[in-house]
Amino acid sequence: MDLETSGPIDYVVVEIPPGGLKGDAFSLLVDLVDRGVIRPLDLTVVGRDAQGEFAVVSFDELSVQGVDGTFLHGASHDVLDDDDLREVARGIRPGYSAAVLLYENTWAAPLATALRRNGAQLLDSRRFPVQAILAKLDVLTGGADWSAPQRPAPDAAAHPTGPRPP
Template sequence: MTGFRYGPAEFYLVGFEGSVPDRGTFSALRELIDTGIVRLLDFVVIARDTDGEVDIQALDEQIDSGLSDVELIASGLAGEEDILTLAAHVPPGRSAAIAVLELTYARDLAEKLSSSGGEVLRTERIAAPVVNALMDLLEEEEGD
């Protein structure tokens, strides 16, 4: 069995006040890239003006992202249809970033499972706020 070139990829749509993402967003993403936890496959910024018009910018068009030296592995993976579908979730006067991330740890897991005869048939994601709320409830119940 040969190694997997890529692991699972996820689209993240992260909303912001105003017309561009906060600099902290780029810093947080940079940390994950530098540690190797994720690889940035594609990145797009969407801004919707108060009239509802959508402006789409690629990462290399962002002047102050701090990610200018990061090579997008699959620029264009977020296709026009994906971008327009996600842009519908951005309220007027706000912006959002679409980050397509490869989960490198999941690639390693999938390789190891495959080499031992296993196969990932499906994955489900539970959003972090939901997990945290459930854990808070469980901890409360244990404390009673």
């Protein structure tokens, strides 16, 4: 991995309830890795006991339906240090655990490489909670269905050469 050919790097923290994660969430993550959409750089699981103390938990100790750790082949487990993990642990509820995934967006590597090659650099990147964006869109659209692309109806008056093709 080097600066010239790498994609943007993000992390996600997923709180996991006592008893483990059920369903297909991690198998969908494995699919993203298998298809080369992302590349895991580090996956560390932290847990908080009933007294609020945190400990690093092995991925194998985490109960994840139908997923083993082979999709992490080549990922480090040392990128996130104790201070990073302690900060994550403060945000999870006692008795729960959290998976912290640091990953490269390999799908964006060609764009990132071209930008760097042409003198540009990424200055900032942020994520917004989906719930906040959905609420804002509902306010802006008055609750209309905005999920389907809206195409204006052809209007000959607006286009002197005739209506736009569909």
